[in-house]
Amino acid sequence: MARNKEGLVLVLDVGPTMHAVLPEVEKVCSMLVQKKMIFSKNDEVGLVVFGTKDTNNELTNEVGGYEHVMVLRNIKVVDGNLVEALQQLPRGSIHGDFIDAVVVGMDMLIKKYGQTNKGKKRLCLLTNAASPTKDPYDGTKEDQVNTIAEQMRAHGMKMDCIVVRVTQDLDVDKKILEENDYLLNAFSYKSSTKTVHVDSPTSLLGALRTRNISPVTIYRGDFEMSSKMKIKVWVYKKTSEEKFPTLKKYSDKAPPTDNFATHEIKVDYEYKSIEDPNKSVPPEQRIKGYRYGPQVVPISSAELEAFKFKPEKSVKLLGFTDDSNIMRHYYMRDVNIFIAEPGNTKAIVAVSALARALKEMNKVAIVRCVWRRGQGNAVVGVLTPNVSDKHHIPDSFYFNVLPFAEDIREFQFPSFSNLPSSMQPNEQQQEAADKLVQMLDLAPTGKEVLRPDLTPNPVLERFYHCLEVKSKQQDAAVPPLDETLRKITEPDPELISQNKAVIDEFHRCFELKENPKLKKSSRRLLKEKPTGSNEEGLGSVAVQAIDAIEYTSRVKVEKIGDLDPVQDFEAMMSRRDGTEWVNKAIQDMKNKIFDMVENSFEGDTYHKALECLVALRKGCILEQEPKQFNDFLHHLVKFCQEKDLKSFGEYLASHEITLISKKEAPDSEISEEDAKSFIVKREPKAEN
């Protein structure tokens, strides 16, 4: 048995109240198995669902009970079939008992591994814990949980509980929820169980660690406060970026009959003398050269070794400072955590005392760290206190690396208050900004959405998803970004629509326009893609940046389609390779709007038509074509009255679509009052 392989049983609630989140459960569990197939191919996984009408498990055969718990797969090495099974979880119809299911899962692990594989056995329970559990034959439910937890500990089993409650107004008894939470908590105290509460499908995708990384200390030893006072500490990584997997280069040279071909490519470097390009210089004749201006200074490895800094392994306190002296933006790298040596009471008390003193006095500690002997670079960093609010978790410190003088560039920027008054927001604008900041709240009433520890990296998720798709069909196109993941890359549409008034007010208060002083040719950000110009030293980076912005307009749009008319319209309006595009865009858009209004069924296209109309209005202001829009709006409203489509007229009125006034576009013949009263005037007629 491979030493490092993990045995895992997924225990999934598929009862009726779980149906809404099951798609995400399927995604996160199959992702877990997929990653195992890449990074730990020998791991073994079993699958248990509960809340099903049927029952299928060994315990029910052996001792009876344990109904509505189904073992879908015994503990086996991970494979593609498991991924598929996880992507089609059954929808159960019974409210299941999670304690029963946990016992079934535990039984599977015990039968499979017995006393072996300690610390590598894991249960993963995924439920909303909203259904009542049965009373045990003897003792209380709490006694039962204690017994189970005791067994888990004895067998060196761990458990992850993920409690999903997306909507608070579940139609269930509060008492049951409270009781279940209490029982789950009891697991945490009595065994190595970690419980995570999740309240959105997006967080669910991040709640289950899909890749198992065993914690490794980067340092174990003294934290020297002074030459006399030393605290034993262990240092772990707290955060670390999960990188995009490094793909190998593929070679098709091996004959197709060769089943053992690796298809890998080795990269080979050959160093050749400049004088004689045919002569290869052997490694021992090579010497490293460091650039100093136009010169190159050769430094042999012996010399390098001689002046290399070889510090002793140590972590030393340099001193304390007010936390306000250490700016958040100084943090250079991923973060470590310092804990007292486990089981060492003196060290735990010392770390705790220090952490609490720092917190109380708003101070931080500056330390110098050499994690390993001979490590070429010592780092200086800051320790910030992490005072625990749970009595069974001791206090600790977070460690962040600070920059050296060479790492800081002191560019000077004008203070905002010194900028000219034309750039200063007025009272009304400031108020609108205040509202926006207040209302686009991602942590209303303490319930934070997009918590970093529950938010998966959409790029990685997409890669693994794509990998699975391609494993079934090699030439499959890259699938679009999952809808649930889109909530990470774009603002939540619900949050936006709830705060429409605030956002609209913000739009009204601020005005953006292109800098008129800029020559058309150099105007890029809003309009065109540059033709490889090199302005401001941005070079290729700028080009890529603009590409990303204008990614949609890279394909030259020639007509307005049905899929995203607004985007097509904007892309066409910004085409600069001919003057005819603006007119064509406006004309096409008008036709599109007419079509939508005319073909609507009970107003189903009104919203889209309105969006198009707004875009058209904006475009006509930008391009100084107010008459085109004003005439069209008159025409449209008249058309609606004649064709008995007054509801659209009302719809427009309720969204305050007005004519373009002189104020917005100097060429307009409509005064501001007339523009505003346009819809209002029409209204009585529309109600005829």
Place this chain on the structure above:
Amino acid sequence: MDIDPDDVFRDDEDPENELFQERDSTKEMLVYLVDASPKMFSTTCPSEDQKDVTHFQVAVSCIAQSLRTQIINRSYDEVAICFFNTRERKNLQDSNNVYVFNVPEREELDRPTARLIKEFDSIEESFSKEIGSKYGILPGFRDNSLYNALWVAQALLRKGSAKTAEKRILLFTNEDDPFGNIKGMTKMDMTRTTLQRAKDAQDLGISIELLPLTRPDDEFNVSLFYADLLGLEGTNLTQFKALVGERFEDMKDQLRKRMFRKRKIRRLKFIITDAISIEVNTYALVRPTNPGTITWLDSVTNLPLKTDRSFICADTGALVQGTPKLFQTYKNESIMFSTDELSEIKRVSTGPLRLLGFKPLSCLKDYHNLKPSTFVFPSDEEVVGSTCIFIALHRSMLRLKRCPLSF
């Protein structure tokens, strides 16, 4: 360029790295134009070790320090050092009172070399003997040392195209009224020609930056002459502050900050809402400095080696031509990806920076950190109104103790 093997294995096209790394595609061409008039030697400021330091010494020591940074960090930049108001003259135009300092094996405007740094370090010892200080604008003479200096500097910067290089003149002086001792028509005439000279240089894409040295009791009055030369108006003029340093160290520090050109990482569109996108610039203020790339040399001849990289098939040993496809082993199969597909996978958002909402500052924990930060500052260069929106949001966030979350 030679390839460093370590470099090759890095992820070639990681879009995140683009945002993170500062790439300098243009080089800088820089003329340090230093006033060497007697006033630069007679005005002093106290230093930490109680010795008085002249303004000339301040300027020279700043330049020396800057050269040391440049040769390591930006060794492809080209620099020239030029004194004006000198007794001797040395320049291609043979103009009076201008002395271009240089060392052998180097053009006048060229990359800094070890020798340049070394000899410039001892300039103070040889200065009075070899170059000498003498004010070049005197009543009764037609000489105009400032005009000559700008002319020489501009000529030095004639090399290279303004499109591929950024050209700058850094002018160190403590004289706010260079034509103060001239009267009447001559003064007007000199002022006019000098301003025209400066404007010509600016029209050629050369930026002239003034680093005025001053004392607390004797303020540098920029409006006497230099405001016109630099084209300062209105708010820019009031914002222009002379370097007021009590101590030499302060002054040196301030000079150092100003000499650095702010280098953008890139300009971004920051999408606030569907309808409002503002323009921001990003800057790398904190980045780890590494000891620089290495070049392999032949230890016998000390000549650089040419690196040949070849792809070799691990199964057959055959040479593989062209860009190979990439693969990931999965379910015992090789799943292939083209580079296009990989970049499509990585492209998960429409814009580089899109606002998702705001969180209380307390949600940002000390352990929420992976990489050094990037500084974001608004710009109205292309989209007027960006700064106003940025300031309003910034103030709201400060007041409400919130931080924005963006993707």
